[in-house]
Every structure is written in structure tokens, then in C-alpha cells.
Amino acid sequence: MTTLIMLAKECVPGKVKTRLSPPLSLTAAAExxxxxxxxxxxxxxxxxxxRKVLCLDGTRLxxxxxxxDIVAQSDGxxxxxxxAVLDACAGPTVLIGMDSPQLDRGVLNLLxxxxxxDCDAWFGPAADGGFxxxxxxxxxGDLVRGVPMSRADTGAIQLERLRAAGLRTTLLPVLRDIDTVADLDAAAQLLPGTLLAEFADRAGAAVRAGVSTGDVVTDFADCASLADRAEAS
Known part of the structure; x- marks a missing residue:
């Protein structure tokens, strides 16, 4: 059996998904x-x-x-x-982020x-170069400590770190993080009927209604109003 860690930030406007604004507001991006x-x-x-562990930056759930188990992210x-959170675990452990909700259920079943x-490590690359x-x-923890994060070569460096340590590493499917509106649209195609799909649909309707990239969609009420305008035009 395996311990699952999800790394996440509390969803405070201005702290998460800021690259979605504009066209979304910071409040909508937090949603x-x-x-x-x-x-x-x-x-x-x-x-x-x-064991399931939420490793949270912040306090709001x-x-x-x-x-x-809910643990605070360490400093640094x-x-x-x-x-730090890897060092606090024992036995087979998988860490995932909050940014790729379109992950395949079959992969989770496997993990x-x-x-x-013949597998010492699993590695899931992200389309933006991370993982x-x-x-x-x-x-x-030392297998990650010192790897530069949030760069186009982060994933390549991390994968090389695993292989250099002699770990037999199995690759997982490449996933796309949700950082931009284009990423949101792509994820929504794989997650019909979810809140993400609704946000993507209504934001798209807002754009078709003539909202410029300098404007923001503040919440679902604004999205719905703009969607009505688009359908009427």
C-alpha cells in the first residue's frame, strides 16, 4: 500500500492561479x-x-x-x-500537486x-516542463532538495536526479497543469460536468460577448450575464 500526499495552497484570491486573471478575477481564479x-x-x-496527507500552504480548507492527515508545508x-514532507513519510509514497485534476483514475489505481x-520510482512529467x-x-527528501522549481527544465532535472541515484523509474502520462485560460479550457474538455468546465464555458462565452483581456470576470453571476449577452447577439 502507498501513502498519498497532495501538495496544495489555500485558495485565497491573489495567492493562487493568478495567471488566470485576466480574464478571470482573482476571486474567480481562487474558485x-x-x-x-x-x-x-x-x-x-x-x-x-x-495514508492520505494534505500538505497545505495556509490554513483554510x-x-x-x-x-x-493535514500538515503544514515547511518554510523554504x-x-x-x-x-520535508517526503522525509516525514515511510514506505512507498506518491506526491501529487493540486494543478492537474484531469489525472486518470487508472493511474491512481496503479499507484x-x-x-x-522493478519500479523504485514513479515520475509524472507536466507539459510545461515540471512534474x-x-x-x-x-x-x-534529498532526491528533490536542490532541484530548481518552476522552470522549463525542472522535470528533466528531477528525472535525471532519480536516475543518477540508480532508481528504476517508471514514467506516468504527461499532464497539463492548469495555469492559464488555455490550460483551463483543455482540462475542461476532459472533465465535462464539473465546476471547471462551467468556468471554462462561461468565461469563453464572456470572451465571445466582447470582454477584452483587460476586463475581468468576477464571479459566476458575471459569467452568466455575459453568457446571456453572447447568446442574444
Whole structure:
């Protein structure tokens, strides 16, 4: 069995998903972040884990996390925060982010069960050059500590770090983080009927109604009003 860690930020306007604004407001962008966490946590809850850990930057929870251990992220840069929570775990451990809620349920099923004998690590690359998942049979923070984060070569450096340590590493599918409106649209195509899809649809309607990139969509009420304008034109 495997410990699952989700790394997340509290969904405070101006702190999360700021690249979605404009055309979304900072408040709406925070709602998108909360939806990402909710969808990801719901997917995780469908499978059996030794332990589920929410490693949170902040204190406000966007949903009920009954059955999860909630721990605060440590101080320091992102590599240090990831390293610290890995060092606090024992046995097979997988860390995922909150930014890729379109992750395949089959992948979660694979990660939550017994790992193949020939796999020491799982690595999920992100389309922007980072990574969305890191699994270690023996969680050791030094495998991440010192890797430069939020760069186009972050994933390549991290993968090389695993391989240089002699870990037999299995690649997971490439996923696209939700950072921009284009990312939101792409994820919405894979998640019909979700809050993310609704935001993408209504924001798209707002753009078709003539909202410039200098304007913002503040909330769902504004989105609905603009959508009505688009349909009437």
C-alpha cells in the first residue's frame, strides 16, 4: 500500500492561479483552484491508501478532508517543502500537486496498489516542463532538495536526479497543469460536468460577448450575464 500526499495552497484570491486573471478575477481564479483541489481529492478518495496527507500552504480548507492527515508545508523554497514532507513519510509514497485534476483514475489505481518489483520510482512529467507526480518506494527528501522549481527544465532535472541515484523509474502520462485560460479550457474538455468546465464555458462565452483581456470576470453571476449577452447577439 502507498501513502498519498497532495501538495496544495489555500485558495485565497491573489495567492493562487493568478495567471488566470485576466480574464478571470482573482476571486474567480481562487474558485478554480478550489475546484482543482476538490476534483483531485475526490479522485484520490476512490482508492485505498495506507495514508492520505494534505500538505497545505495556509490554513483554510476548500472542502471536507475527513480521513486525511493535514500538515503544514515547511518554510523554504518549493524543493525544500517537498523534501520535508517526503522525509516525514515511510514506505512507498506518491506526491501529487493540486494543478492537474484531469489525472486518470487508472493511474491512481496503479499507484495505490502494490508497486512492481522493478519500479523504485514513479515520475509524472507536466507539459510545461515540471512534474505533477513523484513516487518513491523509499521517500528520501534529498532526491528533490536542490532541484530548481518552476522552470522549463525542472522535470528533466528531477528525472535525471532519480536516475543518477540508480532508481528504476517508471514514467506516468504527461499532464497539463492548469495555469492559464488555455490550460483551463483543455482540462475542461476532459472533465465535462464539473465546476471547471462551467468556468471554462462561461468565461469563453464572456470572451465571445466582447470582454477584452483587460476586463475581468468576477464571479459566476458575471459569467452568466455575459453568457446571456453572447447568446442574444
Amino acid at each position: 478554480v483552484a478550489a475546484a482543482c483541489i476538490d476534483i483531485t481529492a475526490d479522485a484520490v478518495d476512490r482508492f485505498g491508501w495506507t 476548500p472542502r471536507d478532508f475527513t480521513g486525511w 523554497d518549493l524543493d525544500e517543502r517537498i523534501a 495505490s496498489t502494490e508497486w512492481p518489483d 505533477w507526480a513523484l513516487g518513491l518506494r523509499e521517500p528520501v
